[in-house]
Every structure is written in C-alpha cells, then in structure tokens.
Amino acid sequence: MENKFYVLIFSFMFFFSFTIKGDDNIEFSIITIGPYEDELYSAFGHSGIRYRDKLNNIDLFYNYGIFDFDQPNFYLNFLNGRLLYMVGKYNYQTVENFYINQKRYVKEQVLNLNNSEKIILFNYLEQNIRPENRTYLYNYVYNNCATKIRDILITVYGERITFKKKSDNKTIRALMDKYLKNNKWGDLGIDICLGLEIDKKASYSEEMFLPEYLFNNLEDSFLDDNVNLISKTNIINSNSPVINKNIFQPKYIFLLFLIICVFLSFRQIKYSLLYIYFDFTVFFISGVIGVLLIYLWFFTDHLSSFNYNLIWAFPFNLIFSFLLIFNFKSNLTRWYTIINSAVLFSLLILWNFLPQNLNDILMFFVLGMLLRVFSNYIYLIRSSSR
Known part of the structure; x- marks a missing residue:
C-alpha cells in the first residue's frame, strides 16, 4: 500500500x-x-x-x-x-x-x-x-x-x-575479449567455460x-x-582506471608448466623414470574441468553447450589419472595413452581451424599433456619389451 x-x-x-x-x-x-x-x-x-x-x-x-x-x-x-x-x-x-x-x-x-x-x-x-x-x-x-x-x-x-x-562483424567471444585484455584469468575462465554458442557473429x-x-x-x-x-x-x-600490470598471468604459469613437462619427459625417456604423481595431478585436474564443462552444458542455462574444450578436458581423464597410480602397466592404460596422444596431437594441428575459438594460452597446457602422455607410452613400450 x-x-x-x-x-x-x-x-x-x-x-x-x-x-x-x-x-x-x-x-x-x-x-x-x-x-x-x-x-x-x-x-x-x-x-x-x-x-x-x-x-x-x-x-x-x-x-x-x-x-x-x-x-x-x-x-x-x-x-x-x-x-x-x-x-x-x-x-x-x-x-x-x-x-x-x-x-x-x-x-x-x-x-x-x-x-x-x-x-x-x-x-x-x-x-x-x-x-x-x-x-x-x-x-x-x-x-x-x-x-x-x-x-x-x-x-x-x-x-x-x-x-x-x-x-562490427565480430563474434560474441571476440567482443568479450576486447574488454578482458587486462583480465587474462577472467578471459581464460570464460573461454574454457563458454562453448560454441558465443562464437557466432553478433x-x-x-x-x-x-x-x-x-x-x-x-x-x-x-x-x-x-x-x-x-x-x-x-x-x-573522462577518466579511465589505472591498469595494474601483474606478473602472475596465465601465459607465464602455463609456459612454466610446459617447461616442467619438457624437462620431466626428457628425463623419463632418457633415464626410464616415472613421474606418476605429477601426471596424476595433471590428468585429474583436466578430468575435473571436463566434468564441470559437462555439467555446465547439460544442467545449467549458461552458454556452455558444444564446448570444444572437452577435447583436452576429457572427463575420462579422471579415470586415467587413477589408472596411472593403481594400474599403470595395464593394457587399458596403454590404449588410453595411444588414443589420448592422437587426440591431443590432432587438436594442436587443427587448433586454428576449429569452429570454436579456443584460448591460445591453453596450447601450452595441451602440449604439456601430450608430452606427458606420449612419454608414458614410450615407457610402457620399453617396459613390455624387456
């Protein structure tokens, strides 16, 4: 009243x-x-x-x-x-x-x-x-x-x-990117979570x-x-906010991750060493991200359907991460490394030709995953021939 x-x-x-x-x-x-x-x-x-x-x-x-x-x-x-x-x-x-x-x-x-x-x-x-x-x-x-x-x-x-x-003949994602140049973590999160729907021309x-x-x-x-x-x-x-430069940017973190993967893969192939807990962490995280993306796609109203990030953030990586610890030398682990290597390699080759514009920073992560899964495959082949 x-x-x-x-x-x-x-x-x-x-x-x-x-x-x-x-x-x-x-x-x-x-x-x-x-x-x-x-x-x-x-x-x-x-x-x-x-x-x-x-x-x-x-x-x-x-x-x-x-x-x-x-x-x-x-x-x-x-x-x-x-x-x-x-x-x-x-x-x-x-x-x-x-x-x-x-x-x-x-x-x-x-x-x-x-x-x-x-x-x-x-x-x-x-x-x-x-x-x-x-x-x-x-x-x-x-x-x-x-x-x-x-x-x-x-x-x-x-x-x-x-x-x-x-x-402007730009996609919705490209329009968003224009405003996230100084918020790279936010840009990365949006690019991972939102799917093909925002890659249409606005x-x-x-x-x-x-x-x-x-x-x-x-x-x-x-x-x-x-x-x-x-x-x-x-x-x-007419003022604009002062931009604070932060060294803690995703490109540096993911580049460091790739360097670590190169170092570990070199040592694994040369000295037949295993880094199972490192690999468990990598594939566990990618699997958890995959489960989240599936949830966002099917159970929410976010613009998250048909998300090509699921190619690298595959939910079954969760299972693979535990296979690495508890059943590393099984045939299932070997076949998964073969298939996963082929998928990740194909993704990198086709990166710029996909209908969804994946964040380029993720290439460091995908390449690191490829190195780790391929190194494990080499280790398994050598182990079986002994």
Whole structure:
C-alpha cells in the first residue's frame, strides 16, 4: 500500500511539472559507465537510466544491474546460470560519485522524448521497481543492464526508433575479449567455460549487450522524423582506471608448466623414470574441468553447450589419472595413452581451424599433456619389451 501511495505522489509531481512549465524541465538520459578491472562482473562497463526533474530538484538513477548475495540459493543459482538480478532506484549524484571515485568514465546521452513518451517511460520504470516486478532472470549476453535499456527504448518509442544496423562483424567471444585484455584469468575462465554458442557473429542488436556498444549505437540512431534519438551527449567524467600490470598471468604459469613437462619427459625417456604423481595431478585436474564443462552444458542455462574444450578436458581423464597410480602397466592404460596422444596431437594441428575459438594460452597446457602422455607410452613400450 505504501509503494502504491509513493508511486501516486511521485506521478502527481511528474504531471505537475508538465502542467507548470511544459516538458523542458523533465529529462531522461542513458548513463554509460566505463569498465572496471578489479571485478570481472564490472569489466564490460555498466548502463543505467537517469531521470531528472529540474523543477522539483529530483535526480534519480534506475539501475538494472543489482544482485543480492543474500537471495536464497545465490551460489547455486549463479552456478546454474539462473541468477536473479533486480532494478533499483537511487540518488543519481551518489551513483555518479561512486563511479568517478573508481576512476571510470561516465557518459550521458539525453533522450529525445515527446510528452507522451516521457510519461510512458516514467510509468514503465516506476512499475518495474515495484517488488513484484523488480527481479529478472539475468543472462550476461541476452538479458543484462544494457539489453534491458535497449528493450525499454523499443517499448517507449515503438516503430519510431531506428537503430544503427551496422555491426562490427565480430563474434560474441571476440567482443568479450576486447574488454578482458587486462583480465587474462577472467578471459581464460570464460573461454574454457563458454562453448560454441558465443562464437557466432553478433548482430547489431546483440552487440548492445555491451554498454559501450549500446552507447555507440544510440549515438547513430534516429526517430521516424529524422531527428536524432540523442539530443545531447555529455562527458561527465573522462577518466579511465589505472591498469595494474601483474606478473602472475596465465601465459607465464602455463609456459612454466610446459617447461616442467619438457624437462620431466626428457628425463623419463632418457633415464626410464616415472613421474606418476605429477601426471596424476595433471590428468585429474583436466578430468575435473571436463566434468564441470559437462555439467555446465547439460544442467545449467549458461552458454556452455558444444564446448570444444572437452577435447583436452576429457572427463575420462579422471579415470586415467587413477589408472596411472593403481594400474599403470595395464593394457587399458596403454590404449588410453595411444588414443589420448592422437587426440591431443590432432587438436594442436587443427587448433586454428576449429569452429570454436579456443584460448591460445591453453596450447601450452595441451602440449604439456601430450608430452606427458606420449612419454608414458614410450615407457610402457620399453617396459613390455624387456
């Protein structure tokens, strides 16, 4: 009842502003916030809607990027790709100061709206923040803070709006990679967990899942009377975050892993030594990753189907890892080393020709696995001939 009363009072103030001074004192704009390197979920930037009533000194920010750690089954929902996000309403100046303190750029695009469109947009936002309407099922590509704004504009303008229909002709994965150049661990995790679905070319509409692409598209969009969709663009803060160089990067870790594998394989072939516990660890980890990828594919709503990383992260590597310890000289172990060597070698040869763009850093890991499994095969052949 209190929420309804609040909406009623707020609506009265909204219409009162129109009555007294026309619509010039009411302004809606799209706020675009730059990427933030410290958190993966902020690496792609953020978008929101600003409502400003100059007559009544009201300045609000509608934020579609809120999630609550205390929601029931938060971590399970996150793992399953069924996380609920919310829309909330905040004091705009507080929000702006927060992002400026993070040294992120803040850009504003003032929308060209007639009186009726302002009323539609205001009512839409106020209805959205009601408790029964405020949550939505989040998807990092198809239903996020930026795509919500795109869809709201389509609802408000209807057929009047025409978006720029020229895309960058890049895949969804390539678009993500653009924002993860300084977050290599996050990039690697995404490239391992997400499958072939994000290797399709993104349309102009799909590109707008990224706030910066939404911003650029709106800049070039127009209404049916050849009026620009955006009446004015303001650069509120032009700063970009300072990039901290970190030597603990995956390419160095995986290169070190490959060097260790070369060293151990050389010693194994030359001196007939075994490094079973090292190999157990390698294939156990790859098998666990494979089980995770199967789970993400079949039991979650993540974009993880048809994942070519399963070629090297094969779930049966889990079984193989225990064979190495408990039944190393069995025929099953020998046949697995033959098949696995052929598969890993073929993967490396065909790496750049696969429909899924695998992370190149993983080549170090795959080559290391190939060296270890092939060295074990050589050891088994020599052992059987004695």
